[in-house]
Amino acid sequence: xxxxxxxxxxxxxxxxxxxxxxxxxxxxxxxxxxxxxxxxxxxxxx
Amino acid sequence: xxxxxxxxxxxxxxxxxxxxxxxxxxxxxxxxxxxxxxxxxxxxxxxxxxxxxxxxxxxxxxxxxxxxxxxxxxxxxxxxxxxxxxxxxxxxxxxxxxxxxxxxxxxxxxxxxxxxxxxxxxxxxxxxxxxxxxxxxxxxxxxxxxxxxxxxxxxxxxxxxxxxxxxxxxxxxxxxxxxxxxxxxxxxxxxxxxxxxxxxxxxxxxxxxxxxxxxxxxxxxxxxxxxxxxxxxxxxxxxxxxx
Numbered sequence: 471x472x473x474x475x476x477x478x479x480x481x482x483x484x485x486x487x488x489x490x491x492x493x494x495x496x497x498x499x500x501x502x503x504x505x506x507x508x509x510x511x512x513x514x515x516x
Numbered sequence: 517x518x519x520x521x522x523x524x525x526x527x528x529x530x531x532x533x534x535x536x537x538x539x540x541x542x543x544x545x546x547x548x549x550x551x552x553x554x555x556x557x558x559x560x561x562x563x564x565x566x567x568x569x570x571x572x573x574x575x576x577x578x579x580x581x582x583x584x585x586x587x588x589x590x591x592x593x594x595x596x597x598x599x600x601x602x603x604x605x606x607x608x609x610x611x612x613x614x615x616x617x618x619x620x621x622x623x624x625x626x627x628x629x630x631x632x633x634x635x636x637x638x639x640x641x642x643x644x645x646x647x648x649x650x651x652x653x654x655x656x657x658x659x660x661x662x663x664x665x666x667x668x669x670x671x672x673x674x675x676x677x678x679x680x681x682x683x684x685x686x687x688x689x690x691x692x693x694x695x696x697x698x699x700x701x702x703x704x705x706x707x708x709x710x711x712x713x714x715x716x717x718x719x720x721x722x723x724x725x726x727x728x729x730x731x732x733x734x735x736x737x738x739x740x741x742x743x744x745x746x747x748x749x750x751x752x753x754x755x756x757x758x759x
Binding site: 475477478480481483484485487488489491492495496499500502503505506507509510512513514516 | 549553563564565567568575610614617625628629724730731734735737739748749
């Protein structure tokens with residue numbers, strides 16, 4: 471007997487993981503860039 | 517390409533290109549995913565689960581594109597000693613690995629309702645998992661070579677070129693071996709997909725590719741800034757030690 475599965479559970483889980491991971495990667499790359507450029511500018515001022 | 521060998525020139529371009537790619541990518545990807553989720557029709561056989569394709573296919577493409585970027589930069593580093601090639605390789609690794617992982621997870625979430633299983637050890641799925649392990653290996657090797665030799669070790673570049681052998685294996689795995697995975701629906705110049713599915717899919721691929729480009733440029737700016745800060749602090753420490 472085939473078990474009944476709600477396809478939307480899988481669709482929503484996929485979108486949550488995919489969009490969440492992409493958003494986290496964008497935030498991490500922008501924050502690390504800002505932090506590194508601030509550190510370089512401070513090193514230049516010294 | 518050698519015109520961009522000057523880091524100052526590269527930074528001048530990256531300062532406006534990075535936010536442009538990132539902003540346009542977020543808008544296009546969000547619109548394509550919204551379209552795929554709410555507007556595109558359900559598929560005759562797969563039903564609503566077909567909506568996972570709008571995330572799964574761009575993630576698969578970018579997982580492979582990330583390694584092709586590493587291989588191209590490695591070639592440029594080994595042959596022309598391009599000063600930004602090693603930085604470009606390092607910048608491609610994390611987004612490439614992340615999209616490979618997203619491809620594997622969304623593929624598994626697609627496989628359970630469509631095939632009745634989370635995972636099978638067939639050519640396509642296994643070669644994609646191998647790609648993820650190649651990314652992990654490359655990142656570990658790159659970090660180790662940077663720590664031991666100031667980033668001048670050729671080992672990551674050679675590994676990047678050798679690992680590119682896996683890309684055609686991933687691509688042709690569904691035609692070489694029997695697989696639960698469907699054969700390619702989109703080939704050069706033709707598509708077996710209806711426009712109802714194809715247009716949001718191509719839009720999602722464009723949007724995520726722009727996001728990928730924006731993240732790679734941001735990573736390159738971060739790595740360059742780190743190197744410049746290190747060099748400045750080292751020079752300062754040396755000049756203070758002399759007096």
